Amino acid sequence: MPDFTRLDDVRARRPLVHCISNIVSANDCANVVLAAGAGPVMAHAPEEVADITAASGATVLNTGTPDEGRFRACLLCGQEAARRNQPVVLDPVGVGASPWRLERVEALLAHFPVSILRVNLGEARALTGEPGRGAGVDSPAPASREERAAAALALARKYRTAVLLTGPEDLITDGHCLRHVSGGSRRMTSVTGTGCMLSALCGVFAAVEPDPMSAALLASAFWRTCARRAEERAGDRGPGSFRTALLDAAGTLTVADLAAEAAIDRP
Numbered sequence: 001m002p003d004f005t006r007l008d009d010v011r012a013r014r015p016l017v018h019c020i021s022n023i024v025s026a027n028d029c030a031n032v033v034l035a036a037g038a039g040p041v042m043a044h045a046p047e048e049v050a051d052i053t054a055a056s057g058a059t060v061l062n063t064g065t066p067d068e069g070r071f072r073a074c075l076l077c078g079q080e081a082a083r084r085n086q087p088v089v090l091d092p093v094g095v096g097a098s099p100w101r102l103e104r105v106e107a108l109l110a111h112f113p114v115s116i117l118r119v120n121l122g123e124a125r126a127l128t129g130e131p132g133r134g135a136g137v138d139s140p141a142p143a144s145r146e147e148r149a150a151a152a153l154a155l156a157r158k159y160r161t162a163v164l165l166t167g168p169e170d171l172i173t174d175g176h177c178l179r180h181v182s183g184g185s186r187r188m189t190s191v192t193g194t195g196c197m198l199s200a201l202c203g204v205f206a207a208v209e210p211d212p213m214s215a216a217l218l219a220s221a222f223w224r225t226c227a228r229r230a231e232e233r234a235g236d237r238g239p240g241s242f243r244t245a246l247l248d249a250a251g252t253l254t255v256a257d258l259a260a261e262a263a264i265d266r267p
Contacts, residue, residue, distance in 0.1 A: 057086070
């Protein structure tokens with residue numbers, strides 16, 4: 001099991017987490033970082049991002065709603081983090097949506113190391129070059145756990161990084177070990193940006209946990225536990241209530257709660 005007391009470390013140390021998010025989810029990403037106990041900063045101007053990264057405990061790069069300026073900012077952040085040996089989380093949102101987006105994300109991965117890649121199955125397939133299957137979003141047809149595990153392992157080995165592959169359950173691997181986290185709530189799909197928020201949480205835990213796979217495992221367990229609690233709290237109310245309950249859960253979940261309720265196992 002991961003060290004759940006890292007959650008207390010977050011709240012005691014309040015690390016700064018620099019997020020270059022997309023315009024759809026930036027506010028929620030900042031709020032979930034804050035609720036978990038860290039400090040969000042959402043700078044994205046290329047003129048200052050290296051300085052912000054230098055002052056941060058972790059950097060989270062999200063390539064949703066991209067443009068050339070945002071990719072340049074991501075490159076500058078990643079290079080500065082590499083110089084300082086600081087963790088970088090990359091969420092290559094919809095990477096297979098266009099050749100341009102795939103080319104730019106691959107360029108980022110070629111220019112600096114990434115600690116955690118947070119992907120869905122379609123994004124993993126696009127980045128591993130699986131022919132004909134890299135649409136950038138998950139296929140409407142369900143994939144087996146074996147197929148998903150193979151994609152996660154291949155991606156981790158290709159880029160020598162920890163991978164958090166989301167889906168019916170989350171798969172976390174460093175290319176050798178493989179863990180999965182179940183539980184959560186199906187209502188996560190009713191709120192946009194919950195995957196982006198998970199990526200931000202990877203940055204929160206990476207700021208206090210030096211092992212990237214353990215940080216990703218903690219983020220997944222934390223977020224799925226929050227989702228289960230939010231579903232219970234929101235009841236039959238709509239997605240707005242569920243979204244609020246997610247943030248409430250993130251702000252009130254304790255180490256003891258997380259240790260008791262996290263559904264972590266080996267596939």
